[in-house]
Amino acid sequence: METLFRSLPNVLFCIKDRDRRYVAANDALVAATLKKTVTEVLNRRATEVFPEMLAAGYEQQDDEVFQRGVNIEDRLEMITRADCDVGWFVSHKAPIRSRSGEVIALASISRDLEIRADDGQELGAVKEALDTLHRDYSKPLRIGELAEKTSMSASQFERRINKITGLSPRQLLTKLRIDAAATKLRETDLSVGQIAIDTGFYDQAALTRKFREVTGLTPARYRQATTSL
Incomplete structure (x- = not known):
């Protein structure tokens, strides 16, 4: 490596x-x-x-x-x-x-x-926004409010986040939630509905729809596939 x-x-x-x-x-x-x-x-x-x-x-x-x-x-x-x-x-x-x-x-x-x-003072505010996304992804975060806290326009904020992560702020938030849900599916016996609530999705249907879109599997199939490894 x-x-x-x-x-x-x-x-x-x-x-x-x-x-x-x-x-x-x-x-x-x-x-x-x-x-x-x-x-x-x-x-x-x-x-x-x-x-x-x-x-x-x-x-x-x-x-x-x-x-x-x-x-x-x-x-x-x-x-x-x-x-x-x-x-x-x-x-x-x-x-x-x-x-x-x-x-x-x-x-x-x-x-x-x-x-x-010294030339990137605004990145201090972007760092706080990224930390908030990573820490509070399970909460009902509003991307517009995060942008406002950085004193940037929504488009400037999105460009900064994209340059750093390769994703838009909303895509990053979805990724964090899906990653957290996948971890809980692998490592806990919690119901899919409870995992949805714990990771920031509105309900089980919302998690299932987005999880399948990202991974190609439903949460139940993902759990079955990973626990059998």
Whole structure:
């Protein structure tokens, strides 16, 4: 996996163990820490190689992955660059599991949006909107209200979200709800109707319609297929 990301200059890649220490890192991540070699990064924590205030946020995300075993997607955050500047990145983290299902490590990639922190003040508001979508997807969120809180027009807000995630705000919200529903279908015995309510859908019919549209399966068929694996 490390080889795949080694030569990408604008994508930071790493793997961390349960002690939050780097066990793999590509050249771009090493450059972002302002270290000269990967050996200066390996077996250290983010708090040892990045500015402490920034690193605290990275490790908070790590805790979420290790404690809850969940993926983290489309998180806006500020990271140092090789030129000593600080810029905006969009990050994704995923748990790495043992054969028994225990989370033993995490893999992380962060893509440089090529926007300096000082030049992207509005991204702070977009970050809050993205955090709200990820945190409160089960609530009756209104995309227009989220756009208003960023002081952007609806079209500007949509372009920003699309640039970061590749999806419109509404598509992202639907994805988050479908992902959450799929997890509950795999990992719980809750009824489809209850899962619909818990993940922000109006009712079971609404979940079934959207779930089939996205996955090609009804929730019941998806549950049956995944539990038989």
